[in-house]
Amino acid sequence: MNILLINHHAGSLQHGMEYRPYYLARAWVAMGHRVRIVAAARSHVRREDPCLHGRSRLDQHIDGIEYTWLSTPGYVGNGWGRIRNMLTFLYRLHYLATALARSFRPDVVIASSTYPLDIWPAHRIARHAGARLLFELHDLWPLSPIELGGYARWHPFIVALQSAENFACRNSDAIVSMLPNVRAHLEAHGMASHKLHIVPNGTDPDEWRQTPAPLPEALAATLATLRGQGAFVVGFAGAHGLANALDTLLSAASLLRDVPVRIVLVGAGPEKPRLQARALAEHLDNVCFLDAVGKDQIPALLRAFDVAYIGLQRQPLFRFGISPNKLIDYMMAGRPVLQAIEAGNDPVGEARCGLTVAAENPQAVASGIRTLLAMTPAAREEMGSNGTRFVLDNLTYDVLGKRFIEACA
Structure with missing residues (x-):
């Protein structure tokens, strides 16, 4: 054809x-x-x-x-x-x-x-x-x-x-x-x-089976330092734009000063300078901003997180559902996901790969992080494994390509 x-x-x-x-x-x-x-x-x-x-x-x-x-x-x-x-x-x-x-x-x-x-x-x-x-x-x-x-x-x-x-x-x-x-x-x-x-978004699993490209030296050193300090790393990787509602994550960080949680935001975007200035002004010492990495370095980056965070603004348009590529990357990395999105579907709940909390609600995000922190490593590992299995069964482009071809017939 x-x-x-x-x-x-x-x-x-x-x-x-x-x-x-x-x-x-x-x-x-x-x-x-x-x-x-x-x-x-x-x-x-x-x-x-x-x-x-x-x-x-x-x-x-x-x-x-x-x-x-x-x-x-x-x-x-x-x-x-x-x-x-x-x-x-x-x-x-x-x-x-x-x-x-x-x-x-x-x-x-x-x-x-x-x-x-x-x-x-x-x-x-x-x-x-x-x-x-x-x-x-x-x-x-x-x-x-x-x-x-x-x-x-x-x-x-x-x-x-x-x-x-x-x-x-x-x-x-x-x-x-x-x-x-x-x-x-x-x-x-x-x-x-x-x-x-x-036919939702998907991924190429072969890119995740390869040895990941190493992270930039400075970024790897920062993550290693956090690990050495016993920090529980909650990471976000992606564009720093209004749509991602990252102010909510910073507000949640201010509610988590009493626990060994470090919020790591990796990426670039128009909102990054303002977010950095806010974190500095509010003395959010548990928040760390890092430079964006290449596509081939994403697997190594995500596997350095204890929890991967995804959030969006509360928008009526999401009543039709969501299919974020970022979420699929998080799931392929085997990370438990904290999703702060209100939408017509709940991919995290469907895959049983993390927690879903209210969008643009710092208290809900902070509570979700505390819940994940209190879990055993084995329980979080199971969440991450659930996400990877779900993607491999349903969201590889080999699978999605066949489903698309069915629509062409």
Whole structure:
């Protein structure tokens, strides 16, 4: 089967995030399918963008996957520059639709960008090729910019996004969602019930079976010192942004001064300087900030934690469920998880790999840490093992790739 996957932000191990299209495509190639990913050349989520040297298009082969990069302008932030980047990608994709249909001859066309506007060029390609059309739902647009960004429903961009979502619900042969509780929402916008398939985020277990890359010397020394002091390390690894509600974790730290707990925050992000200044001003000596590490160093880092923390702001949008990559990493590392998220699903509870407490509630987070500290090492080890088993049984890209292919049939 020839699979054409359209994802504006798609990356690879070379380019960095977004990784999901790469891992799914690699699993499909291993199953004997031919896969082409079409992506924009400029994306804010990648570590490294492809270099087109002034060309409008670049074709590459990466790990058995065919990539087509379309030239788009760079941008910063979420303003007009980002919209211009989107529109340029969509224009180039629409212009190439007939040529892609004839040259690649897809059996399946997947519209998979974060925003739903790529459903129209994807539909055009599928129609020319006589292919099945799939819509992959990452986030709910336009609901996300409405509820998180404060956009009005009558804003022209929101109207266009809603029109695209409605078109996808009515015209796709199947819809794949990472969010488990979206059925009612999609049916309200025209989706037939039988079209929905749930395929969450996943991981490549081979990356965890390898000897992990060593941590930077200074970071390793800091963690070793904490261990030598008998500290119970509660770690967070990831972006220091508003969405992660890290102020809650700092407030919890202020309630834990009487116990040998050390809060370690590893990563970078726009909120990090402010959080560091707050910890200094409040004399939070039990909080430590460390630099971000590479993707290949994540296993070694997480295994140095006693407990791995994940939190999010309290948002109504999470009623549709969550599927965080960070949580899957925590589970693969075999760490018990403290999850401070209120959502329509509870992946930590489902996997029996830790504790779930109220979001943005420092007292609840502090209480959860005390509960985990009071457990025996064997009990915490069992939680961590539960998480790893759950991922290996349900969330590897070999498993998820097969589930996705079922939706293509």
